[in-house]
Amino acid sequence: MATVSQSTRLKVLFFGRLKDLIGQAEDSVNSADAATIEQLFAHYAAGNPELAKYRPSLVASRNQEFVAWDTPLHPGDEVAFLPPVSGG
Amino acid sequence: MTTTPSYNDVCQLVREPIDVPALIRHVRAPEDGAIVTFDGFVRNQSHNRPTLYLDYEAYESMAIAKMREIAAELHEKFSIHCVAIVHRLGRLEIGETSVFIAASAPHRAAAFDACRFAIDTLKRTVPIWKKEYFEDGAVWADGELPPAPAATSHAKPAS
Numbered sequence: 001m002a003t004v005s006q007s008t009r010l011k012v013l014f015f016g017r018l019k020d021l022i023g024q025a026e027d028s029v030n031s032a033d034a035a036t037i038e039q040l041f042a043h044y045a046a047g048n049p050e051l052a053k054y055r056p057s058l059v060a061s062r063n064q065e066f067v068a069w070d071t072p073l074h075p076g077d078e079v080a081f082l083p084p085v086s087g088g
Numbered sequence: 089m090t091t092t093p094s095y096n097d098v099c100q101l102v103r104e105p106i107d108v109p110a111l112i113r114h115v116r117a118p119e120d121g122a123i124v125t126f127d128g129f130v131r132n133q134s135h136n137r138p139t140l141y142l143d144y145e146a147y148e149s150m151a152i153a154k155m156r157e158i159a160a161e162l163h164e165k166f167s168i169h170c171v172a173i174v175h176r177l178g179r180l181e182i183g184e185t186s187v188f189i190a191a192s193a194p195h196r197a198a199a200f201d202a203c204r205f206a207i208d209t210l211k212r213t214v215p216i217w218k219k220e221y222f223e224d225g226a227v228w229a230d231g232e233l234p235p236a237p238a239a240t241s242h243a244k245p246a247s
Contacts, residue, residue: 015147016217017228059236061215064150066236080147080215086231087144087151087175087216088128088187088207 010034010073013080018058021051031075037062038069040079058083095163098172099155101148106188111172115192120169122196124203128187130180134229140221144177144186147215151175154214158206166202168193173206175216186218 012027019025022044034040037060045052061080062071073079098114108127116123130142155173162171169192176186189206193199211232218229 013147015145015215016219020228057233059234061147061150064147064153066234068237068239070239072240080150082147082215082234083217083228084231084233085212085215086218086229087146087214088211 007076008032009075010040011078012040013078015080016083016086018051018054018081018083021048021054031073031077034073036069036073037067037071037079040073041069041081054083095159095170097156097159097170098174099152099159100174101146101151102174102176103178104176106174106176106185108185108188111174111188111190115170115172115190117169117192119194120192121194122199123190123192124196124199125191126187126189126203126207127185128207129185130182132182134220134222137222139182140223141182142180142186143219143221143226144175144180145217145219146175146177148177151214151216155210158209158213161209162191162202162206165205166191166193166198167195168198168202171202171206173210175210175214177216 008031010029010031012029014022014025034043059066059082060069061067061082062077112123112125131139133139159171159173162168172190174188180186189203191199191202213234219226220229
């Protein structure tokens with residue numbers, strides 16, 4: 001974890017149906033492009049109306065903790081967008 | 089903050105068949121009087137459609153962290169000795185165990201309660217997803233939305 005702190009980028013992960021929708025499991029974004037989780041999601045939803053529809057049924061995590069959508073982001077953060085979980 | 093289990097607990101994601109007897113042996117100790125286990129396995133149908141097989145994926149690092157949080161919470165809530173929580177990933181055939189939980193305790197009530205709490209919490213909070221494969225296609229299973237804060241009350245310290 002400490003080794004990524006000097007990065008100027010955000011690591012973004014997609015899982016489940018989101019991964020299918022985005023067409024990739026992982027992305028990297030300049031941290032200047034998104035100040036919050038909400039803005040980061042908007043960055044992807046802008047060009048993908050299908051993805052935008054999923055917004056009410058998603059949770060987000062920052063550095064592997066579930067967080068609110070207004071959570072601020074910092075360079076080196078790992079953000080994931082998670083559909084409803086279905087383990088077990 | 090993630091509490092590191094200090095009770096010899098096991099929290100694992102595996103891609104091979106889950107070694108159930110080994111996990112039961114692991115949690116069993118002379119001071120215990122009971123072990124309660126939960127064996128979750130692949131059902132042959134979903135809403136009356138015949139299932140061919142399932143494929144599980146996880147946000148692995150976070151899933152392990154959340155499983156460890158569950159184990160720590162079990163020790164806070166129940167008088168248990170030890171717990172093993174193991175989930176399998178990848179393709180699973182009908183009848184194969186996808187999740188196995190074993191809780192040991194001096195007395196049975198704590199072991200029952202802990203095992204039930206563990207599987208219920210896992211299904212709600214651990215980032216694992218299953219895709220169901222049918223004769224005519226595949227779908228991501230309906231799931232539960234993990235509880236998350238509605239809004240930050242103020243800027244949180246970086247973790």
